[in-house]
Each structure stands twice: as structure tokens, then as C-alpha cells.
Amino acid sequence: MAAHLASNELHLPKYVNMKERVAEFWKDEGTTVSPKKHTMQPIVTGTSVLGIRTKEGVVIAADTLGSYGSLARFRDIQRLMKVNDSTIIGGFGDYADFQFLMKLLRQQTIDDEVVGDGVYRDAPAIHNWLRCVLYNRRTKFNPLWNTIVVAGKNYGGEPYLGYVDKIGVAFEEKTVATGFGSYIALPMMRKAMDENPDMGVEEAKAVLKRCLRVLFYRDCRSLNRFQIGVVSAGETSISEPMSADTDWSIGANPSGYE
Amino acid sequence: SNFIIKQWYQRRVVITAGGFSFDNCRRNAFMEKQGITFPTARKTGTTICGVIYKDGVVLGADTRATGGSIVCDLNCEKIHYIADNIYCCGAGTAADTEFTTRMVSSKMELLKLRTGREGRVISALRMLKQYLFRYQGYISAALVLGGVDVTGPALYTVYPHGSTDKLPYVTMGSGSLAAMSVFEDRYKLNMEEEEAKALVCDAIKAGIINDLGSGSNVDITVIRKGEVEVFRPYQVVCQKSQRQGDYTFPRGTTVVTNTTEMVPFSALQVTDEEVMEL
Numbered sequence: 313m314a315a316h317l318a319s320n321e322l323h324l325p326k327y328v329n330m331k332e333r334v335a336e337f338w339k340d341e342g343t344t345v346s347p348k349k350h351t352m353q354p355i356v357t358g359t360s361v362l363g364i365r366t367k368e369g370v371v372i373a374a375d376t377l378g379s380y381g382s383l384a385r386f387r388d389i390q391r392l393m394k395v396n397d398s399t400i401i402g403g404f405g406d407y408a409d410f411q412f413l414m415k416l417l418r419q420q421t422i423d424d425e426v427v428g429d430g431v432y433r434d435a436p437a438i439h440n441w442l443r444c445v446l447y448n449r450r451t452k453f454n455p456l457w458n459t460i461v462v463a464g465k466n467y468g469g470e471p472y473l474g475y476v477d478k479i480g481v482a483f484e485e486k487t488v489a490t491g492f493g494s495y496i497a498l499p500m501m502r503k504a505m506d507e508n509p510d511m512g513v514e515e516a517k518a519v520l521k522r523c524l525r526v527l528f529y530r531d532c533r534s535l536n537r538f539q540i541g542v543v544s545a546g547e548t549s550i551s552e553p554m555s556a557d558t559d560w561s562i563g564a565n566p567s568g569y570e
Numbered sequence: 571s572n573f574i575i576k577q578w579y580q581r582r583v584v585i586t587a588g589g590f591s592f593d594n595c596r597r598n599a600f601m602e603k604q605g606i607t608f609p610t611a612r613k614t615g616t617t618i619c620g621v622i623y624k625d626g627v628v629l630g631a632d633t634r635a636t637g638g639s640i641v642c643d644l645n646c647e648k649i650h651y652i653a654d655n656i657y658c659c660g661a662g663t664a665a666d667t668e669f670t671t672r673m674v675s676s677k678m679e680l681l682k683l684r685t686g687r688e689g690r691v692i693s694a695l696r697m698l699k700q701y702l703f704r705y706q707g708y709i710s711a712a713l714v715l716g717g718v719d720v721t722g723p724a725l726y727t728v729y730p731h732g733s734t735d736k737l738p739y740v741t742m743g744s745g746s747l748a749a750m751s752v753f754e755d756r757y758k759l760n761m762e763e764e765e766a767k768a769l770v771c772d773a774i775k776a777g778i779i780n781d782l783g784s785g786s787n788v789d790i791t792v793i794r795k796g797e798v799e800v801f802r803p804y805q806v807v808c809q810k811s812q813r814q815g816d817y818t819f820p821r822g823t824t825v826v827t828n829t830t831e832m833v834p835f836s837a838l839q840v841t842d843e844e845v846m847e848l
Contacts, residue, residue, distance in 0.1 A: 495747035499776040500755060526754040530747070561759075567736045570692060570726075 354406035354457040356380055358391045359533045360493030361402035361461045362523055364501055364516040365473035365486050369544025371516040372463035372473075373524060374402045376553050377535035384535065392541045392550045396421045396432040399464030400541040400550060401442075404490035405478065406457035413442070413456065435464025435543075439474035439482065447480025455479065459490040464543045471543070489523075492531040497523035513544055525556035617745030617777025617784040618648060618659035620716045621757065622738045623766035626723045626794040627716035630770035631659045632745065632778050633803065634785035641785065647802065649791045653678045653689045654798065656717030657791050658698075661743035662710040662730060670711045674698055691717040691724035695734055703732025712742045718795050745777025745784040752776050763792065771805055778807050 361374040378386035391410070392402050395417050403410030417438065424432045433441075439462040449455050455478045462474040475490070476482045487501040504511070504519045511519075517540055528536045536558060541550040602608070615636040620629045635643035650658045650671035656678070660667025674697045678689045695715055702709055713728040727735045727742055739757045741749040752773040761769070770790055777784040787803035 492747075495780075496751040499748040499780040500751050502780065503772075503776065522755055523751075526751050529754050530750060562738060569734050569736055570695065 352455060352457060354409075356386065356407040357533070358389070358404055358407055358410070359531055360489055360491045360497065360527055361391065361404045361459070362490075362493050362497050362501065362520050363402070363461045363463050363473050363475075363488040364505070364519060365463075365471045366511050366513060366516050367471070368513045369542055370400075370463040370465070370471045370473050371513055371520055372400055372402050372461055372541045372543075373520040373538055374404075375524065375527075375535045375538040377533070377537070378407050379533045382532070384533075387535060387537065388553070390539070390550075392539050393417070394541070394548060394550055395438055395464075396424070397548050398432060398466075398543065399435040399438050399462060400543055400548065401438070402461040402463070402490075402541070404459040404461075409456040409458050410460075413445070413458065413460070416445075434466045435462055435472040435474065436466050438462055438464070439472070439476065439484075442476045443480060443482035446476055446478060447482075450479045461488055461490060463541065464548075465545075469545060492534075493523070493527060496527055496530055500526065513542055517542070521556050525558060528556065528558065615781075615783025616648060616661040616743030617741070617749050617774050617781060618661050618714050618743050619741040619746075619749045619753070619770060619773050620659065620714045620725045620739070621753070621761070621766050621770055622716075622723050622725050623761040623763060625763060626718045626792065627725050628763075628766045628770045629657055629659050629714060629716050629791045629793070630774045630804075631789050632774050632784040633787045633789055634778075634783070635664055636783055644786050645803075647789065649789055649800070649802075651675060652694050652715070653682070653717070655688060655719055655793060656691050656694050656715070657793060657798070658694070658716070659714040659742070661712040661714075661746075666709045666711040667713065670698065670701065670709060671713070673701070688719060690719040690721065691715060691726065692719075692721075695726050695728065698728045699732045699734050702728060702730060707731040714740050714742050716793060718793050723793075741773065741777075743777070743784065745774075745781035748776040748780040749773035767792065767804070775805070775807055 356378045358378060359375065361372065363370060363372040372392060374391040376388050376391065377384055378389040389407060392400055393414050394400050401417070403413070420433060442460050442462065446456055446458070457478050459478060460476045462472070462476065464472050466472050472484065473486065473488055474482065474484045475488045486505055487498060489498040489501065500523050501519060508515065520540060524538050528534050536555045537553050538555075539550050539553055542548070598608070615634070616632060618629075618631040620627060629649055631648035633645045633648065634641055635646040646664070648659055648661070648667075650660055650667070652658050652671060652675045658671050658674075660671060674694055677697055678694055681693060682689050694717070698713060698715065702711060707730045710730050711728070712730055714725070715728060716725045718724070725737065725740060727737070727740045738759065739753045741753065752769065756769055767790060771788050774788040778786070778788070786808050788805040788807060790801040790804035792799040792801075
């Protein structure tokens with residue numbers, strides 16, 4: 313730090329970098345001083361979540377895989393969560409952050425129950441709450457690395473399907489998909505809705521199964537084991553894990569690359 | 571003698587050197603640091619695809635060419651002629667796909683004259699991949715090559731770095747995932763021609779509707795043994811809408827407050843003239 317000046321150099325005051333000064337000061341202590349960083353990367357991740365809103369109700373689907381980078385590490389995780397009788401949410405992205413959100417939502421449901429008036433938060437309320445939380449975290453440069461799909465109904469019983477991003481992007485749509493699903497499944501879901509706008513819950517489930525099959529073909533981080541959740545007037549439930557039939561006969565003819 | 575051999579080798583190397591000269595890279599990096607922005611290459615930001623059906627190959631493409639986020643060309647042709655029985659769809663930088671396919675088309679014609687036989691798709695494939703590999707991916711041409719030759723129908727993809735795939739159905743470009751979702755859902759071996767055309771059209775439409783880099787119309791080329799059918803366009807997806815209002819004002823809208831007579835130029839008289847010496 314001490315400047316050894318040549319005799320013919322001008323000694324002018326120069327800007328002092330405080331960070332450098334402090335780092336220099338603490339150098340011998342073996343610690344480095346730097347501003348607090350939130351270097352983020354998702355660790356255990358879930359892939360696409362798909363949702364379709366029909367006039368009868370909302371259908372949401374996600375596979376049961378928690379990937380650890382390129383390793384298919386946890387093959388039996390629940391990425392769909394029933395918050396209460398009016399809402400199911402699906403989580404894409406970091407699974408630890410999703411578990412954190414699930415814990416908060418579970419507590420909220422308990423709080424609603426404790427009040428005892430029979431009114432529980434509906435899907436739009438949960439969607440809005442998630443948007444506030446996620447946007448707030450991104451503003452503090454410490455995001456919850458998730459994209460959440462909120463499937464449910466509002467107080468009037470009308471089906472509701474919402475999407476919230478890790479940067480706080482939030483919207484409501486008839487068809488919603490996260491991650492790879494937005495490139496591969498969303499075109500298929502949109503086409504199905506355009507061709508058959510009055511489809512029912514069973515038809516929507518069939519569309520989602522087709523989408524999940526194509527995702528299994530084309531998304532490296534997917535698994536052929538998924539759950540489908542339904543929120544309709546009659547039921548709010550998440551199915552047991554199931555698989556789609558796949559056809560690998562294309563690979564039967566040996567072809568090579570030329 | 572060592573020196574002479576080295577000189578000979580160096581001269582040989584200089585003569586046969588191909589590829590790009592990277593001399594300007596340092597200059598470009600300096601300019602970039604100065605804050606000078608470079609013009610963007612015109613990309614085709616595309617959806618292209620191909621399927622093999624019972625009698626041959628169906629190739630499809632959209633028709634939008636983009637430069638950044640501006641649509642440069644609403645109706646460009648992305649299915650290029652290679653030979654009478656071989657066509658190639660191109661995605662990536664428009665200039666690269668155009669010139670690469672034209673170069674290979676010339677070479678195929680020369681080969682046809684040399685051998686006296688109809689060209690094979692595999693020959694075009696070899697030429698394309700050996701050319702693109704030599705340029706290490708700097709020629710940004712992602713191609714879907716299809717045709718019917720003596721060995722039957724053939725469909726390949728060529729990536730900018732020079733790798734190739736041989737598959738019954740392929741998609742390339744920014745809309746490739748949307749198109750591939752359609753194929754993975756509905757492709758069957760040995761389809762009929764109408765079925766194959768409908769499938770390719772749906773795949774390109776999925777790209778046109780869901781991908782921002784693709785748009786306008788669906789072009790289709792059907793290649794069978796002995797004949798080729800070009801549909802340009804096969805289907806118009808994005809049609810310019812009719813203007814709702816009429817913006818022409820009727821005569822007399824502007825109130826005339828006063829008129830002055832226009833003096834004709836011929837009535838002007840030159841009063842003073844000064845010619846300057848150069």
C-alpha cells in the first residue's frame with residue numbers, strides 16, 4: 313500500500329478503495345472481507361408443472377422426480393401439494409425452497425382453521441400471497457428459486473389457474489406450464505383448448521397425460537411417474553403416482569447417423 | 571536443407587489453409603470495449619421440420635426472417651433446392667444457410683455430370699457436414715436435408731458444428747420444440763401423403779403460433795420418387811388484417827383562409843449573376 317515514489321513523480325491525492333484497504337487490514341487474519349452475496353443456484357430441482365383450466369374445474373400435473381443436477385436422485389417426491397379444499401399448488405425449481413413455501417402455506421391453513429369461521433383462503437388469495445413473497449425475495453436479491461402453479465377455485469366456485477415466477481411474474485391463464493413444459497407441452501395444451509374449449513376434467517387429464525408422455529421423451533430431467541391433481545366442484549385431490557405408455561419402436565430400426 | 575523443407579511446408583500450409591482468418595478479432599474486441607455496437611446478422615429464427623412417409627419425404631418450414639426483434643422478411647423461402655430429388659430446409663443465419671445450400675447444390679450438379687447418375691442424399695450430407703465441420707460452428711447453418719434417391723427416402727439433420735442425425739422425423743430452429751411436440755404425439759411409420767402433409771403443417775403451425783421467431787406462412791415440399799411438389803404457401807397462418815378506419819380526409823376538410831398566386835418559374839428574371847471560379 314505504501315507508494316514508493318520516484319523523485320520526479322507528483323504526489324497527488326488518489327482515490328482510495330476502502331474495500332481494498334479493509335481487506336489489506338484483515339489480510340493476516342486469514343479472512344477476506346467482501347460484501348454479502350446471495351450466489352444462488354437451485355440444488356435439488358423439479359421439472360415441468362402443467363395446468364389446464366376447464367369450465368368444470370382445474371387439472372394440474374407434475375412428475376415425482378427431484379433431480380440433483382443430472383442425477384435422478386429422488387424419484388418419489390411430491391411436487392403437488394393440496395393447500396386446502398380450494399387449492400392445489402405445484403412447484404418447479406428448487407425443492408428446498410418449495411418445501412419452505414409448503415411449510416408456510418400449511419401453517420396458513422392451520423391458522424384459517426383455528427379462526428373457526430369455515431372460510432379458508434381461496435386460490436386467488438394464495439396466488440397473490442405467493443406473488444408478494446416471491447417478488448419481495450427477488451427485490452432483496454435472494455430469490456426463492458421456484459415457479460409455482462396455483463390451481464384451484466375462488467370463493468364463488470369458479471375455476472382458477474395462476475402462475476408465479478421466482479422474479480414475481482404472476483398471471484392467470486387457461487393453460488400454464490413451467491420450464492421445459494412451456495416449450496413442449498404448452499403448444500399441445502393450447503391447441504387442445506382451441507379445438508375443444510368446452511372440454512371437461514377427464515378430457516383435460518387425457519391431454520395432460522399426452523403432454524407428460526412427450527415431456528418424458530424430450531426432457532432429460534423428467535421421469536415417467538407423475539401425479540395429476542384435480543380441483544372441481546366435487547373433488548379436490550391429488551392422484552396416486554401413475555405412468556404413461558411410451559412407444560420406443562422408433563429406435564428399433566438401426567440407423568446410425570448417416 | 572532443413573530450412574528449405576520448412577519453407578516448402580510453410581508455403582504448402584499457407585496455400586491449403588481454409589476456414590476463417592481471425593486477425594480482426596483483436597480489433598473487434600477493442601472496438602466492443604469502446605462501446606461500438608456491431609450490426610446483428612439476419613437470422614431466420616425458424617421452425618423447420620421433415621418427416622418420412624410411405625412414398626417419400628415431406629419437408630416443411632415457416633416463412634419469417636428476423637433481424638433482432640424486427641421481422642426482416644415476411645415471406646422468405648427456407649426450403650432450398652439442392653438437386654431435383656433433394657431439398658434442404660435451413661435455420662440459423664440466413665446468409666449462411668443460403669450460401670451453404672447453393673454451394674452444395676452446385677457441387678451436386680457437378681457430381682451428377684461427372685458420374686452420369688442421379689445424386690444421392692448421402693452425398694449432399696457428406697458435403698454439408700465436412701464443410702460445416704471445417705468452420706467449427708462459425709457458419710451458423712442448421713439444416714434439415716431430405717430427398718428420395720435410388721436407396722429410397724432419406725431424411726437427415728445437420729448441425730452447425732457438423733454433426734448429423736438420421737431420423738424418421740426431425741425439427742430444427744427456435745420453434746423446434748413446439749414442432750417436435752406435435753411429432754412425438756402423432757407420428758406413425760408409413761403414413762399416407764395427406765396425413766404426413768397435415769402433420770408437418772400442424773408442426774410448423776405450432777412453431778408459428780408459439781414461437782416468436784417463427785411466423786407468417788407454412789411452406790411444404792413433398793418429394794416422391796421421380797417428382798417433387800412445392801406448396802408455397804401450403805397454408806397462410808398470419809394474415810394481415812383489414813384496416814378498420816379510413817384515414818383519408820375528404821376534400822374541403824381544411825378551411826381555405828386565403829390564396830396566393832403561385833409564380834411560375836419561367837416568370838422569374840435573373841437580376842444579378844455571379845459565377846464562382848473553382
